Amino acid sequence: MSFDALIAKTRQALADDAARAHVVLSAQGTLVGVTEVDIRTGAHSFKADEPRSLGGGGVAANPMQYALASLGSCQAITYRIWAAHLGVTLHSVTVRVEGDLDLRSCYGVDDGARPGFTAIRVEVTVAGPESEERYADLAAAVDAHCPALDLFQNPVPVSRALHLADPAANPAS
């Protein structure tokens, strides 16, 4: 089945049964080094780490680089989905994302500073035979429906629970 046909079939299945549209994703991170974290999500495993300049080993991207990677890849895939949906021919798409970060909050130097990104810049480059107007319409549709862009632009309710592991079950590690 072509991707376009699969998109159409997926849309029909979600329209027929809204319960199928609700998915729960998860990820688990465990600190295994100074700042090195082993991550598992679905069938995939990878690491996060801070750079050496911040006391880490620099073995992998840091958490906020993963956040930017999430936005860049989500934009790229949403271009693919909406190009198929709207019948826009798209030869290539590259998304570059930049984020400004002030380290003072995270390190407890200035509680007035914002802990997370203070601004994000997204640069999308598309190639293909359609008019500029058609790609502008595609970009508008993508921005209205991109899951990661929504995460960046709007607040999400977060609940947090803290558990103290049973010391007997968790010998000093």
Add this chain to the structure above:
Amino acid sequence: MSFDALIAKTRQALADDAARAHVVLSAQGTLVGVTEVDIRTGAHSFKADEPRSLGGGGVAANPMQYALASLGSCQAITYRIWAAHLGVTLHSVTVRVEGDLDLRSCYGVDDGARPGFTAIRVEVTVAGPESEERYADLAAAVDAHCPALDLFQNPVPVSRALHLADPAANPAS
């Protein structure tokens, strides 16, 4: 230098010169398959992809799994930094993050649905010799200073630019 000493030195350097605290991170994603995306950020390269059930190849985590991985790993590292800062002994920390997603918006079935996560649940498990109250204080400090948690809980201003690549410079690919 120990991590605790490096954290103290980093704090002093950021307090002495706020300009050093401003960092710009970036990531770039290029669609290279049906939904497969090559990502580069800093010195690191990895992939994102959708699962086979959504028309992808399932070769890597999908963008929203990376967003959850960002939150889980950022929490874990912020526990490390603030345990050092507050003098709390921490033997281990594991952070599990779950997110609810409604696929109807992304696939254009229901514009009333939210594109991104509708709720996030964070479960933190710590081990160590301190009292429950001391770990609760640590958790509160982490949640007030964790960059990724701030991204999830608060809106970030995003600007987006769209470029149409010169077809002569980008032969049909």
